[in-house]
Amino acid sequence: MPAFKTLDDLTDIAGKRVLVRVDLNVPVTDGKVSDTTRIERVAPTIKELSEKGAKVILLAHFGRPKGEPVADQSLSLIAPAVEEVLDQKVAFAADCIGPVAADAIARMENGDILLLENTRFHKGEEKNTPEFTAELAKNGDIFVNDAFSAAHRAHASTEGLAHHMPAYAGRTMQAELEALEKGLGNPARPVVAIVGGAKVSTKIDLLSNLVKKVDALVIGGGMANTFLAAQGIDVGKSLCEHDLAETAKQILATAKDAGCAIVLPEDGVVAREFKAGADNETVDIKAIPADAMVLDVGPKSVAAINDWISKASTLVWNGPLGAFEIAPFDAATVSAAKHAAEETRAGKLVSVAGGGDTVSALNHAGVADDFSYVSTAGGAFLEWMEGKELPGVAVLSSSK
Numbered sequence: 001m002p003a004f005k006t007l008d009d010l011t012d013i014a015g016k017r018v019l020v021r022v023d024l025n026v027p028v029t030d031g032k033v034s035d036t037t038r039i040e041r042v043a044p045t046i047k048e049l050s051e052k053g054a055k056v057i058l059l060a061h062f063g064r065p066k067g068e069p070v071a072d073q074s075l076s077l078i079a080p081a082v083e084e085v086l087d088q089k090v091a092f093a094a095d096c097i098g099p100v101a102a103d104a105i106a107r108m109e110n111g112d113i114l115l116l117e118n119t120r121f122h123k124g125e126e127k128n129t130p131e132f133t134a135e136l137a138k139n140g141d142i143f144v145n146d147a148f149s150a151a152h153r154a155h156a157s158t159e160g161l162a163h164h165m166p167a168y169a170g171r172t173m174q175a176e177l178e179a180l181e182k183g184l185g186n187p188a189r190p191v192v193a194i195v196g197g198a199k200v201s202t203k204i205d206l207l208s209n210l211v212k213k214v215d216a217l218v219i220g221g222g223m224a225n226t227f228l229a230a231q232g233i234d235v236g237k238s239l240c241e242h243d244l245a246e247t248a249k250q251i252l253a254t255a256k257d258a259g260c261a262i263v264l265p266e267d268g269v270v271a272r273e274f275k276a277g278a279d280n281e282t283v284d285i286k287a288i289p290a291d292a293m294v295l296d297v298g299p300k301s302v303a304a305i306n307d308w309i310s311k312a313s314t315l316v317w318n319g320p321l322g323a324f325e326i327a328p329f330d331a332a333t334v335s336a337a338k339h340a341a342e343e344t345r346a347g348k349l350v351s352v353a354g355g356g357d358t359v360s361a362l363n364h365a366g367v368a369d370d371f372s373y374v375s376t377a378g379g380a381f382l383e384w385m386e387g388k389e390l391p392g393v394a395v396l397s398s399s400k
């Protein structure tokens, strides 16, 4: 694990302006935050700094506004939820740089918390320009990054700031890295990975590295259809990226060389409509009707997946096995999630899961709390799994 300073190294900070990068990129439905998990995860860092008497200045992005203010991507919409989770007053400033931010900071007492407006309302944030970073840096004495889920971005507020002032990892950043390191750094073998979901093109590259690190790779969801099609199986109208067939074949060859077992579905639950309660049937994977789509892996496949989970000492999971949001296509994901939870509770398995929809699927199965660790990170988790260095983490290690 990279060596960096943590809040344990931050003493005597009463009155200091601490810029804390958090991830407040949370789901919002009808103007209200519908899942506060990410806020709950950063609350301990904010509270600890506030209790130590720091002036806690929160930096965050929300959505992808492309460098200009967008009303429905204002962090003022998130501020009430932050206040509610912290159970503490949180002031808001309508800009993250310039006089608006400076005035709000000048009014802060020790221990106060201030949320600055969406950093992505300025083009310099994503471009990580020296000018914008310097403007942000004017507002702080110390930088704390607690946004592991945004650490794969080399932006001004996730990377640039650490070059301007002493930088520390927040409690969530620390916990995410420690948990991932425990799960994958030197994992107890056998290691089984489950990769499913719908984002085939953004995930397939990670598999060529992953098969070199794990003993078995279970492929489900839309990802499985792409591998099946690459092997000449007709997947009908299933979600499938046919143009990635060559990549899939190469991954299968790499897995063979590395001695990694590939577990593909033997059967699937197919339907002709993508809606709850749609007429469905279970078919052999080599007999998918041309006008149907596989929306879940079938019972034989689930039994095989659960056997692999039983054999595993470590499980890494990203992406649901089926379209879990619509019944009955949640069956495989729920069964595997419950089985992994049982094995974890019995002390037989270290289970680590990550990804926005994966967390939601585990919550749906009612077992998120039983996993050894559930990461809030989607993209960052995947890049970490790929073995990539995350810029927001790397810079903490090099900070003086």
Ligand SMILES: Nc1ncnc2c1ncn2[C@@H]1O[C@H](COP(=O)(O)OP(=O)(O)OP(=O)(O)O)[C@@H](O)[C@H]1O
Pocket (backbone or CB within 6 Å): 196, 197, 198, 199, 200, 220, 221, 222, 239, 294, 295, 296, 318, 319, 320, 321, 322, 323, 324, 325, 354, 355, 356, 357, 358, 359, 377, 378, 379
């Ligand atoms: N066979 C399938 N056909 C169609 N959609 C599927 C299938 N299997 C899974 N999905 C869909 O995959 C989606 C989740 O995939 P995704 O790759 O986004 O997962 P994630 O990595 O956990 O989430 P995120 O990338 O948002 O952090 C779900 O909406 C689910 O309905």
Ligand SMILES: O=C(O)[C@H](O)COP(=O)(O)O
Pocket (backbone or CB within 6 Å): 023, 025, 063, 064, 149, 150, 153, 377, 378, 379, 380
């Ligand atoms: O939701 C996420 O995964 C993080 O907040 C990063 O967001 P981004 O993909 O828009 O950079």
